[in-house]
Amino acid sequence: xxxxxxxxxxxxxxxxxxxxxxxxxxxxxxxxxxxxxxxxxxxxxxxxxxxxxxxxxxxxxxxxxxxxxxxxxxxxxxxxxxxxxxxxxxxxxxxxxxxxxxxxxxxxxxxxxxxxxxxxxxxxxxxxxxxxxxxxxxxxxxxxxxxxxxxxxxxxxxxxxxxxxxxxxxxxxxxxxxxxxxxxxxxxxxxxxxxxxxxxxxxxxxxxxxxxxxxxxxxxxxxxxxxxxxxxxxxxxxxxxxx
Amino acid sequence: xxxxxxxxxxxxxxxxxxxxxxxxxxxxxxxxxxxxxxxxxxxxxxxxxxxxxxxxxxxxxxxxxxxxxxxxxxxxxxxxxxxxxxxxxxxxxxxxxxxxxxxxxxxxxxxxxxxxxxxxxxxxxxxxxxxxxxxxxxxxxxxxxxxxxxxxxxxxxxxxxxxxxxxxxxxxxxxxxxxxxxxxxxxxxxxxxxxxxxxxxxxxxxxxxxxxxxxxxxxxxxxxxxxxxxxxxxxxxxxxxxx
DNA sequence: CGGTAGCTTGATCGGTATCAAACCGTGTGG
DNA sequence: CCACACGGTTTGATACCGATCAAGCTACCG
Numbered sequence: 001x002x003x004x005x006x007x008x009x010x011x012x013x014x015x016x017x018x019x020x021x022x023x024x025x026x027x028x029x030x031x032x033x034x035x036x037x038x039x040x041x042x043x044x045x046x047x048x049x050x051x052x053x054x055x056x057x058x059x060x061x062x063x064x065x066x067x068x069x070x071x072x073x074x075x076x077x078x079x080x081x082x083x084x085x086x087x088x089x090x091x092x093x094x095x096x097x098x099x100x101x102x103x104x105x106x107x108x109x110x111x112x113x114x115x116x117x118x119x120x121x122x123x124x125x126x127x128x129x130x131x132x133x134x135x136x137x138x139x140x141x142x143x144x145x146x147x148x149x150x151x152x153x154x155x156x157x158x159x160x161x162x163x164x165x166x167x168x169x170x171x172x173x174x175x176x177x178x179x180x181x182x183x184x185x186x187x188x189x190x191x192x193x194x195x196x197x198x199x200x201x202x203x204x205x206x207x208x209x210x211x212x213x214x215x216x217x218x219x220x221x222x223x224x225x226x227x228x229x230x231x232x233x234x235x236x237x238x239x240x241x242x243x
Numbered sequence: 244x245x246x247x248x249x250x251x252x253x254x255x256x257x258x259x260x261x262x263x264x265x266x267x268x269x270x271x272x273x274x275x276x277x278x279x280x281x282x283x284x285x286x287x288x289x290x291x292x293x294x295x296x297x298x299x300x301x302x303x304x305x306x307x308x309x310x311x312x313x314x315x316x317x318x319x320x321x322x323x324x325x326x327x328x329x330x331x332x333x334x335x336x337x338x339x340x341x342x343x344x345x346x347x348x349x350x351x352x353x354x355x356x357x358x359x360x361x362x363x364x365x366x367x368x369x370x371x372x373x374x375x376x377x378x379x380x381x382x383x384x385x386x387x388x389x390x391x392x393x394x395x396x397x398x399x400x401x402x403x404x405x406x407x408x409x410x411x412x413x414x415x416x417x418x419x420x421x422x423x424x425x426x427x428x429x430x431x432x433x434x435x436x437x438x439x440x441x442x443x444x445x446x447x448x449x450x451x452x453x454x455x456x457x458x459x460x461x462x463x464x465x466x467x468x469x470x471x472x473x474x475x476x477x478x479x480x481x482x483x484x485x486x
Numbered sequence: 487c488g489g490t491a492g493c494t495t496g497a498t499c500g501g502t503a504t505c506a507a508a509c510c511g512t513g514t515g516g
Numbered sequence: 517c518c519a520c521a522c523g524g525t526t527t528g529a530t531a532c533c534g535a536t537c538a539a540g541c542t543a544c545c546g
Contacts, residue, residue: 076481077480102387129369133368136375143338143339146393148317150389153440
């Protein structure tokens with residue numbers, strides 16, 4: 001498991017101009033003290049398919065994604081997999097769980113992360129209570145998103161799930177969104193299926209059906225254009241703000 | 244919507260001897276300053292079927308359950324319902340969501356709660372950082388539990404869901420648990436179904452099947468005895484620590 | 487060019503939902 | 517004290533959505 005760019009890895013930590021700073025938790029700390037932050041951060045990078053950590057690993061780090069996309073997932077003993085989230089730039093990774101991580105995390109494309117030791121992070125929160133306040137706010141949002149996903153998995157039909165998924169993606173992905181209504185699906189059909197509690201065949205069929213009905217257009221399997229957002233919203237079931 | 248015991252409602256706030264103190268977040272505050280806590284708490288009570296708040300209501304209160312059981316749930320426009328959690332003594336209610344609550348909450352039996360205005364609670368957290376620290380820990384646990392439920396809803400069969408549910412209940416319910424392996428189901432089959440993403444008929448059938456297989460014994464629909472925990476654990480899929 | 491990973495499409499199967507009816511315990515009013 | 521009504525539960529028959537099994541298809545890469 002080698003890192004991505006072995007030549008330019010360390011010491012290039014520049015929180016002030018970090019792409020994810022605007023949205024991230026880090027801006028709880030003012031510019032003057034940001035070197036305190038920089039000194040405890042280790043930037044890491046994982047290529048597509050590489051593991052960041054496994055379910056149950058001791059929680060002694062928190063991560064902040066600065067570029068790329070990854071998935072978090074849980075497995076059953078017989079190999080069934082449930083993806084619990086797709087995380088991207090500015091997202092925090094590693095909040096769920098106290099003793100061990102509640103899920104494993106794997107890179108979907110090349111991912112860059114800031115890695116912070118839990119011990120250091122706790123110290124930082126003690127010095128900057130505003131930081132802890134923001135972490136709690138992030139946790140609240142994630143909790144709300146999880147409830148939304150629980151509703152989806154417990155009570156929505158296949159087409160409703162896919163519609164919710166597309167709208168959910170379009171709400172996020174500030175940089176991944178190509179144009180106003182075009183979005184780039186980085187993940188495979190199998191990933192989408194494991195996120196939505198379906199099979200890849202069903203996901204593919206719903207995409208096909210949406211295309212025929214003019215709800216979406218597909219320029220290749222990974223570029224989707226939402227052509228009828230009101231109807232998709234209707235299918236998704238009204239409010240759909242899964243963070 | 245009237246309160247339960249109109250005669251002994253107010254002023255009887257005694258955090259020091261609260262039943263939920265041992266487990267609850269409140270003990271982040273030492274005995275000496277506990278009157279600061281008591282002064283901002285309003286004790287409330289709801290009878291079975293009464294609403295505590297609705298999905299989307301402005302989040303300006305947090306609740307701590309001191310007795311009884313309630314359910315949190317989300318609805319789809321056409322009436323489909325998904326219960327996202329059963330909460331009981333010492334649980335915190337109202338963490339999910341920042342602007343509006345992510346779910347509605349309804350009493351299952353007579354529930355007693357401490358109601359704290361968000362504004363006051365924020366002030367308290369500022370004075371007692373340890374309190375905020377505990378809230379974050381609670382949020383982390385809830386997040387882990389939500390992931391577990393997502394796995395259940397996305398990938399488990401009906402019998403695996405029921406097994407997980409029974410084991411999950413037996414892990415909690417410190418006072419509700421009658422004996423070591425007997426538990427009191429306060430909720431109806433319909434509630435269990437809406438929690439597990441099934442119908443009430445399917446839940447009933449799985450209970451029947453478990454009974455026939457000797458995995459459980461039923462003394463009335465609401466008293467269950469777990470007779471073969473290892474096999475139930477196997478069905479649930481190994482680790483099963485849904486908070 | 488051939489190999490492979492990911493995607494689409496078709497045919498069939500099966501687990502749960504749905505529809506329907508009976509059962510049970512409890513509370514109520516005659 | 518009994519008849520009845522009603523909410524909750526169980527049990528049975530059937531239907532259907534999405535899973536499974538099985539080919540092909542496409543694009544990219546060696």
